[in-house]
Amino acid sequence: MALTKRIATGEEEFHGVLIVGGGICGLATALALHIKGIDSLVLERAESLRATGAGISLKANGWRVLEQLKVSEELRELAVPLTGMDMKSIRSDKVIKVPYRNECRCVKRSDLVGTLARHLPAGSIRFGCQVEEISLDPVTRYPIVSTSNGSTIRAKVLIGCDGANSVVAKFLGLKPVRFLPLWAARGLTTFQEGHSFRNKFLNLVGKGMTFRLVPIDDKTIYFSAIQSRLPKGCADSRDPSLIWQVALQAMQGYPEEILDVVRSCEIESVTLAQICYRAPWNMLLQPFQEGTVTVAGDAMHAMGPFIGQGGSASLEDALVLARCLAETATGDDQKPARSVQEVLRSYVKQRRWRILRLCVQAFLNGQLIVASSNLKKVVLRAVVNVLFKGSTTSQWHDQYDCGSL
Known part of the structure; x- marks a missing residue:
């Protein structure tokens, strides 16, 4: 040929x-x-x-x-197959539920x-x-x-x-x-005993941040923290530990179960990138x-x-x-x-x-x-x-x- x-x-x-x-x-x-x-x-x-x-x-x-x-x-x-998306603000109990009619999975x-x-x-x-x-x-x-x-x-x-x-x-x-004035800190968290999150895409909106959590399997969670502001010098950082610390600091007011996902993450998996298009x-x-x-x-x-x-x-x-x-x-x-x-x-x-x-x-x-x-x-x-x-x-x-x- x-x-x-x-x-x-x-x-x-x-x-x-x-x-x-x-x-x-x-x-x-x-x-x-x-x-x-x-x-x-x-x-x-x-x-x-x-x-x-x-x-x-x-x-x-x-x-x-x-x-x-x-x-x-x-x-x-x-x-695992994802059944839908739950969207909510951390300031409200109201949840917008969007069912998935077609196959959707998150993979490593x-x-x-x-x-x-x-x-x-x-x-x-x-x-x-x-x-x-x-x-x-x-x-x-x-x-x-x-x-x-x-x-x-x-x-x-x-x-x-x-x-x-x-x-x-x-x-x-x-x-x-x-480039948008948005930076996404992303990472993986593995709970050896399994996590309690349902097979749903969770979208939580807080002040200056949107947090997205997606189960990969019954033990592993993928998360993305999209921020509109970062401390000076962090935007170009490739240090996973620094990115992790900045993301946690920006998550004041988020539920403890969400904070635990970030606290327990695999530090080496954490990356930061400005969103481009x-x-x-x-x-x-x-x-x-x-x-x-x-x-x-x-x-x-x-x-x-x-x-x-x-x-x-x-x-x-x-x-x-x-x-x-x-x-x-x-x-x-x-x-x-x-x-x-x-x-x-x-x-x-x-x-x-x-x-x-x-x-x-x-x-x-x-x-x-x-x-x-x-x-x-x-x-x-x-x-x-x-x-x-x-x-x-x-x-x-x-x-x-x-x-x-």
């Missing part, structure tokens, strides 16, 4: 498909391609599998993709990336390899990648799955991500593809965690992209790059409107959280009412089916 060839000549390598980024989207794309009979090489800048963020919620649309990747049953055994990111990686052929991931520069061959227009270790890799297809600060997105000319209006015209270079996952559509679709949408990207690229696997190694360009244009066309709708809803929900004036909140709610039938927690997105491999 034209896209499966790997050749090493001196200090240069030639690959059919090169994937930048060994996170969820990069590994899912590699696995989808493998199932379709297409080899790929994943370049990961970290020295081992990365699972920043501790946990991730996957909706029904994401689980449909995992079924196609043949890893769903393995992962379902590691995460380490379980997800580990499972995807285990199903890949040996040698599919190259760790400690950071992309420094991307260019196009002046004759073939195929991408050329220069890495931090001095190697040069040529490929017929280059896919950027390297997150919000993607080097591939920068090469394509995508606008930089924007790609402006939805840029989704209409941004060049998600040039020649045989494209992007997927957060590199394409970083969005805030307000509708819980970042991970599932990235899995959708992987499936659609692999399905499109499989159309070029004709067995003719001289197949012109133009045919690959055509299928990548098809991939972008299929994904653009889907991710635009997701990004718009996530954007509006995020703006509603940070809005300082009541007038702005009224306007935002009115827009949400018009576009999403009056519900900021609508489940239209998890009913989406991107099809089979």
Whole structure:
């Protein structure tokens, strides 16, 4: 097949498909391609599998993709099904209950990336390899990648799955991500004797903080503390102990059972990140593809965690992209790059409107959280009412089916 060839000549390598980024989207794309009979090489800048963020919620649309990747049953055994969401303020006993009609589970990111990686052929991931520069061959227009270790890799297809600060997105000319004045401290807590929380997503709103708690299994809890203010010097901190202390200090007034979750957490699992997004209006015209270079996952559509679709949408990207690229696997190694360009244009066309709708809803929900004036909140709610039938927690997105491999 034209896209499966790997050749090493001196200090240069030639690959059919090169994937930048060994996170969820990069590994899912590699696995989808493998199932379709297409080899790929994943370049990961970290020295081992990365699972920043501790946990991730996957909706029904994401689980449909995992079924196609043949890893769903393995992962379902590691995460309980969630029956709904309870939303309340710490100042009130009133609870808004939102039942889940479709499958939703929260999994450890380490379980997800580990499972995807285990199903890949040996040698599919190259760790400690950071992309420094991307260019196009002046004759073939195929991408050329220069890495931090001095190697040069040529490929017929280059896919950027390297997150919000993607080097591939920068090469394509995508606008930089924007940031909300919100920081998410995330972590895991394991109770060896089991926890008492029901299989529900719990959303607690306090002054300057929204606390989210999600059971992964009968012993493990994933939590996220989203804050609008941080002490000076903490916003860029990578010290788990400091992040943990700051989160606890900001949780004055929260119930003791919630505080116990944070007090008892696995300190090494705690991370802090400012919430970023790609402006939805840029989704209409941004060049998600040039020649045989494209992007997927957060590199394409970083969005805030307000509708819980970042991970599932990235899995959708992987499936659609692999399905499109499989159309070029004709067995003719001289197949012109133009045919690959055509299928990548098809991939972008299929994904653009889907991710635009997701990004718009996530954007509006995020703006509603940070809005300082009541007038702005009224306007935002009115827009949400018009576009999403009056519900900021609508489940239209998890009913989406991107099809089979």
